[in-house]
Amino acid sequence: MQDAMFSGLFGALTTEHRMNFIANNLANVNSHGYKRQTLAFKDTMASYAHDEIREPLMNLRSKPLFPEPKNMARPRIAVANIDYSQGSMEFTGNALDVCIAGENAFFRINTPNGNYLSRSGHFVLSSDGTMMTTEGYPLSGTGGPVTIPAGTRNVYIAGDGTVSADGVAVNRIELVSVDNPQNLEKVGRSLYKPREGVDVAEGDAYEGGARVEQGFLEKANVEVVNEMVNMIEVNRQFEAYQKVMQTADTLDRAMHDKVGKRQG
Numbered sequence: 001m002q003d004a005m006f007s008g009l010f011g012a013l014t015t016e017h018r019m020n021f022i023a024n025n026l027a028n029v030n031s032h033g034y035k036r037q038t039l040a041f042k043d044t045m046a047s048y049a050h051d052e053i054r055e056p057l058m059n060l061r062s063k064p065l066f067p068e069p070k071n072m073a074r075p076r077i078a079v080a081n082i083d084y085s086q087g088s089m090e091f092t093g094n095a096l097d098v099c100i101a102g103e104n105a106f107f108r109i110n111t112p113n114g115n116y117l118s119r120s121g122h123f124v125l126s127s128d129g130t131m132m133t134t135e136g137y138p139l140s141g142t143g144g145p146v147t148i149p150a151g152t153r154n155v156y157i158a159g160d161g162t163v164s165a166d167g168v169a170v171n172r173i174e175l176v177s178v179d180n181p182q183n184l185e186k187v188g189r190s191l192y193k194p195r196e197g198v199d200v201a202e203g204d205a206y207e208g209g210a211r212v213e214q215g216f217l218e219k220a221n222v223e224v225v226n227e228m229v230n231m232i233e234v235n236r237q238f239e240a241y242q243k244v245m246q247t248a249d250t251l252d253r254a255m256h257d258k259v260g261k262r263q264g
Contacts, residue, residue, distance in 0.1 A: 015238040022231050025222045033119030033190050034220035036083045084181045087221040095155045096123045099218045102210030104177045108140035109133060109191060117176060120190035122217055135189055141171035157214040160206055173212060175205035
């Protein structure tokens with residue numbers, strides 16, 4: 001019964017992890033530039049030293065010195081990835097909204113804690129004309145923070161990131177590509193940074209074919225229907241594992257009661 005109890009317990013824990021990822025994806029379905037997270041598991045075999053011993057027997061009636069091998073499969077998290085596939089473009093008509101066309105491309109955002117990467121292109125102007133996120137973090141350009149001169153009436157952002165104010169180029173939005181996006185981790189507020197202890201090589205995303213589209217925002221790449229189906233599936237799995245543990249517990253109690261009565 002212990003095997004069933006452990007299997008149910010580990011199964012319940014894996015479904016809890018999956019549910020957390022699904023809930024987070026659904027909670028950010030309206031977050032511009034959000035990238036869904038995926039989770040996969042694999043079975044790992046729990047074994048003991050005597051499981052690997054091939055004991056020779058003198059004859060068929062010889063009693064083995066070691067117990068029979070007993071391997072148990074226990075699920076573990078195998079892959080926890082971020083899906084960087086392109087989200088659909090949403091037209092806003094706002095001159096300061098910018099959408100990235102290209103999967104391996106990010107804006108560089110300057111924060112008090114250092115530079116971060118982002119896919120969210122919803123920007124506003126500060127009092128001094130600096131383009132920044134709604135949290136107040138400046139957008140980085142190839143010539144420093146992107147700043148629009150006071151009194152500008154028309155802001156145009158070309159596909160190559162060139163920002164023009166009333167027909168005069170003032171800066172170029174920096175687009176960064178990385179050698180392996182899976183080496184990035186989320187830090188909240190649509191920001192990414194390299195994972196601890198991992199060196200991430202950066203490049204010019206424009207050279208890789210990335211472009212920007214003014215007046216559009218990238219929607220989250222979360223399919224609500226798929227996530228809801230996944231949630232139903234996980235709920236059913238959790239209920240099944242819960243029933244396994246309850247059944248194992250009931251049988252254990254019945255066995256202990258019977259043994260106690262016989263001994264009494």
